[in-house]
Amino acid sequence: MSRETDPEARIPDGRIHGDIPVVDAASAAEHVPDDATMFVSGFGSVGYPKAVPLALADAAAGGRDDGSEDAGAGRNLSLSVVSGGSVGGEIDEALVEVDAIDRRYPFQAREAINTAINDGRVAFADRHISSLGDDVRFGGLVDTDGSVAVVEAVAVGPDWLIPSTSVGLTHAFVEAADTVIVEVNEDQPLSLSAFHDVYRTGTPPERDPIPLTAPDERIGGPRIAFEPGKLEAVVETTGRDAPYEFRDPTDVDLEIAGHLGDFLEQEVERSSLYDDSLRIQFGVGSLGNALMGALGDADLGDRDLIYYGEVLQDGLLDLLDAGELRSASATSLALSTEGQERLFDDAERYAEDVVIRTGDVSNGPALIDRFGVVAVNSAVEVDLYGHVNSTNLGGSRMISGVGGSGDFTRNAPLSVIALGSTAAGGDISKIVPKASHVDHTEHDVDVVITEHGVADLRGTSPRERARALVECAHPDYRDDLRAYLDRAGATGGHEPVDLDTAFDWTDRG
Amino acid sequence: MSRETDPEARIPDGRIHGDIPVVDAASAAEHVPDDATMFVSGFGSVGYPKAVPLALADAAAGGRDDGSEDAGAGRNLSLSVVSGGSVGGEIDEALVEVDAIDRRYPFQAREAINTAINDGRVAFADRHISSLGDDVRFGGLVDTDGSVAVVEAVAVGPDWLIPSTSVGLTHAFVEAADTVIVEVNEDQPLSLSAFHDVYRTGTPPERDPIPLTAPDERIGGPRIAFEPGKLEAVVETTGRDAPYEFRDPTDVDLEIAGHLGDFLEQEVERSSLYDDSLRIQFGVGSLGNALMGALGDADLGDRDLIYYGEVLQDGLLDLLDAGELRSASATSLALSTEGQERLFDDAERYAEDVVIRTGDVSNGPALIDRFGVVAVNSAVEVDLYGHVNSTNLGGSRMISGVGGSGDFTRNAPLSVIALGSTAAGGDISKIVPKASHVDHTEHDVDVVITEHGVADLRGTSPRERARALVECAHPDYRDDLRAYLDRAGATGGHEPVDLDTAFDWTDRG
Structure with missing residues (x-):
């Protein structure tokens, strides 16, 4: 196990190592059976394979049974696609448009797949x-x-690869899969290796x-190992990620951030858990990004601020640059395009303080x-007893998908x-x-914060919780609640x- | 840290050690402030304090504001009572009847407290x-x-105690509480010490x-330590636990047990997790007890059967006696009165294979x-998408209460x-x-079993889940579902x- 403390020492020389079968994307796609389970890298909309999925979509394009001119001419794909987190349109749009995906696990964030x-x-x-x-x-x-x-990498050898902008569950996918196809993307800098810390959990009960x-801390190295002989094809690719785009913080976001900051200032004084530092996680999204950014304004005394979460978003990069964040642990560099450029330009320095881990460690x-991580996640709706809907409108x-919100909220x-x-x-x-x-x-949710205030639900009975939560609702709805x-x-x-009336308010879509 | 492998070596000589303030229960009760948070030992309806709660109830008996002759004559108690699990009527009946309990956490199983x-x-x-x-x-x-x-023990010293028939969260309670009152119960054999393995988890982030x-494995010893000076009073008591009473298995129980056995026989062959042994947990209750007992009939090949759960019920004792269970780990000896007698008569032998742990280890x-524990828990109702109600009728x-069902089902x-x-x-x-x-x-529930069959929900979409679960419903309800x-x-x-119709079937009570 490599535990190089010098980021540069984790960066390999060159991208392709050893006697490796380099082919074009169309040839690689032929190694994916029509009805395969296809595991793909990618998390937080970065680090996903691009060329092979597009080649599969091309191959399938004529396979639709829709009476069109080219009906039946292409491959008839019925894939089960498993990613770690959200991926790009090359998978969740292009393959959906040709009806190539029958099953999809466990998270997605593109309209085409969502509609399907x-x-x-x-x-x-x-x-x-x-x-x-x-x-x-x-x-x-x-x-x-x-x-x-099918995995995007910055470097590959006969029985290893180094992931690009996310790690996610790629280590488990190459272990579970019968064969491995690697896309080596020259637009993803080799210096990304410096961030990665790959650890493989053992098999229960041992x-x-x-x-x-x-x-x-670092407990692994940048390489994901797999069994020799599994490597079916390597494709040299180009092309950047299509990461999340965050909206600017709204007034409501900033009011929520203010309440959160006030609450945390009190909590770190109250509990011995935060004597030296505050370890915190924020969920993915524009609100989470705004909350991260605003946390620099909270007065935490001499305490270090440490991020232990799932994704590194731009707000954290701002805190790092301002010297307000000691370190960040995540499984994805889910930065905006501008954020990626900032990071890529100075990767070795950022890699001193940023660790990109496997998803079962980032979310363990x-x-x-x-x-003792403080978890901060958003939701679709919260009910008067503290039950939270994160996934399904109406x-x-x-x-x-539930993503990592359950990992953090529960633990x-x-x-x-x-x-x-x-x-x-x-x-x-x-x-609601x-x-x-x-x-x-209700067993897992301690505090609810809206722009109207903080409901501390700890130790409360359901009736007490309801009264506290009404005060966090918008004033227009309090009487009805x-x-x-x-x-x-x-x-x-x-x-x-x-x-009889519990769902009278629910939007039926 | 003591890790005595000889059960006898874990049993102390005598019950009261050192210079200890022994008083009667009424005097001890005076050390409980009227509006105190009162932590009590007890889990699975065994190992709870008996004399001090009854003395408190006596002291409060005249305190009711009900216009009766003795109104106002007694103590006006407004206690917050925290136990590890369920406790006896001395707490959840006697104290309820005199309106002495304002708040109660986190589990209870007696009609009086439940009604309140x-x-x-x-x-x-x-x-x-x-x-x-x-x-x-x-x-x-x-x-x-x-x-x-307020804690029941089999032995006590100036800064330690050895719990009786359950450990639960007593170690955390004596750490959190300002003062400690110990009931040393001579009807609880000293040999119970041989079962206990107390481990104290550290403070995050270290x-x-x-x-x-x-x-x-054993990682601790029988003693729960507390700060010297916290021990306010020791009371010598007698009196047995009033444990759960289990009904005999019904035909439905046995049909469910048969399906579970068949399913497990297939699963241990399918997954590498069970190559050498099957680690399993069952929820508390008559069905759980029946399922434990029936598991001896399943053909697990050469695999060892190991229990890693929350309570030791009679069904496990039967399996131990039959040589069909290698070991059992729990936090409570929640046996019937007859089961307790079997265990007490041969405690040192049983303690070779049974470990009673702290609740944060038994349920960790x-x-x-x-x-890689297989969790088997019951429920009030399961819906067509695999969401489970364990706690609230209608x-x-x-x-x-949710008890340990979430710990096991989630992890x-x-x-x-x-x-x-x-x-x-x-x-x-x-x-439903x-x-x-x-x-x-739905994210945590893998398989649902009724007397009508097995619904394996792993990897299924909600629509597929619903179809599988309809087949497990009673035939009378399938068409309506x-x-x-x-x-x-x-x-x-x-x-x-x-x-609009989702709750049309729900019993409104």
Whole structure:
């Protein structure tokens, strides 16, 4: 196990090592069986393969059974596509447009795949990121017979690769897959190697604890190993990621950030867990990005601020540049294009303080617990008893997937849900009588913050929780929420609900 | 740290060690402030304090503001009572009857406290067992100023005690509490010391991994330590636990056990996780007890069967006696009175194979993961997409609490929910369109088993899940469930729901 402390020492000389079968993308795509389980690298919309999926889409383009001129001329693909997190349009648009994807796991963030899922054309299931590696390694999630892992890398050897802008679950995918196809992308700098820290968890019941003793420690090296002989093809590619685009922080974002900062200032004084440092995670997205950026304004005394989360977004880069963040651990460099350029220009320096880990370490339940991470995630809606919907609009229409929100919300000693009090320009309250879908239960949610305030739910009964949460709702909805609570209270019980009207507010889409 | 491998060496000579303030229960009760947070030992309805709670109830008996003759004559108690798990009537009946409990955490199983919770007279919140210790140690759950831990023990010294029939979270309670009162119960044999293995987790962010490398290993000793000077009083008591009473297995229980056995026989052959052994957990209750007992009939080849769960019930004792169980790890000896007698008569021999741990180790998320435990828990209802209600009848009426079901269901690589397909003599389907309360989400539930069959939900989309679960419902309800799915499907979406009729079946109580 390599634990080079000098970032430069983790960067290999050259991209292709040893006697490697370099082919073009179309040839590589022929190694993907029509009905294969195709594992792909990628997380946070970066580090995904680009050329082979496009070649597959090209090959399938004539295969549609739609009466068109070229019907039946192409490959008839029915792939099960498994990624670590969200990937680019080369997969979740191009392959969807040719009906090449039958199944998709466990997270997506593009309109084409999303529409196909909600129309029932693609069978989708979201999974916790921390357990996805085991799900594919030990079976039960997908059929791995004839499966292929298609992975973007900055360097490759006969039995190893170095991932590009994300690590995710790629180490588990190349272990589970029968064969491996690597895209070596020359637009992804070799210096990305300096960020990566790959650790492979053992097999239960003899699985050792993950030996990480601090959020910024390194316990592996940049290489992902796989069995010699699995490497089917290498394709030399170009092309940048199409990462997330964040909107500028809104007034509501900044008000939420202010409340969060105030709350954290009190909490770090109250609890012995934060005597020396605050370890924190933020969910992916524009609000999370804004909250990260604003955290520099909180007065944490002499405490170090440390990020232990899933993705590195631009807000964290700002904090690093300002000297306000000691270190960051994540599984993806999910930066904007501008953020990637800042990072690439000075990769070795950033790699002193930034570690990109495997997804089962970045999101490891045991590590979130041991490091005492404060989790801050957003949501679609929160109900009056603290149940949280993160995934399905109106209870049924999937957005992206549960991702890592469950890993952090469930295992953090302090779990915060931060969200604007309304959606749709004020037409929808995000504080609702009853969550139309539940991803995180009342047992896991400690604090809810909106632009209207902080509801500290710890130690409260459901009735007390409801009263606190009404005060975080938009004023326009508070009377109606109280009226709901009166109706529910009349039915009695520990957690009073009025099932006849609980969903009267829910947007039916 | 003592790791005596000879059970006898873990048993102390005598019960009271050193210069200890022995008083009667009434005097000890005076050390509990009227509005205190009172932590009590006890888990699985065994090992709870008996004399001091009864003395408190006596002292309060005249304190009721009910216009009766002795109104105002007694203590006016408003306690917050925190236990590890369920406790006896001395607490959850006697103290409730005199309105002495204002708040109660995190689990209970007696009608008196349950009625008070559902009437809104006692503020209750259920918590995961694995995180309860941190909740009280690091604050946020209850006020610990002036708090008292009242603990049943088999032996006590100036700064230590040895618990009786359960360990639970007692180690965290004596750490969080300002003072400690110990009941030394001479009807609880000293030989119980031989079972206990107390380990104290460290404080984040420097918390080490729990160093347990095998389910039957010992990493501590029988003693729970506390700060010298906290010991306020010791009371010598007698009196046996009032443990759970299990019904005999029903035909439905046995049919479920048969399906579970068949499923496990296939699964251990399929996955490399079970090459040498099957580690398994069962939830508390009559069904769990029946499933444990019936597991001896499954053909697991040469594999060892190992229990890693929360409570030791009679079914496991039967398996141990039959030589079909290699070892058992739990936090409570939640046996019937007859089972306790069997165990007490031969404690040192049983303690070779049975370890009673602290609740954060018995239920530790990291350990459930590292040992690859198969979790088998029951439920109130399961919905067509795999969301599980374990706690609230009709969405509102609390039964007992989430207990350890979330710890195991969330962290096990294979989570099974086993339940009869109907309740109320067939009048209620336990397979429902939409769970009226969600404790475990679709992301955590892998397999559902009823007397009608096995639904393996792994890798399935919600629509596929629903079809599989309809086949596990009672035949009388299948057509109605299909009709619901047709209505829901018309609204579209990834996980189609018809919010207008989703709760039409729910029992409103």
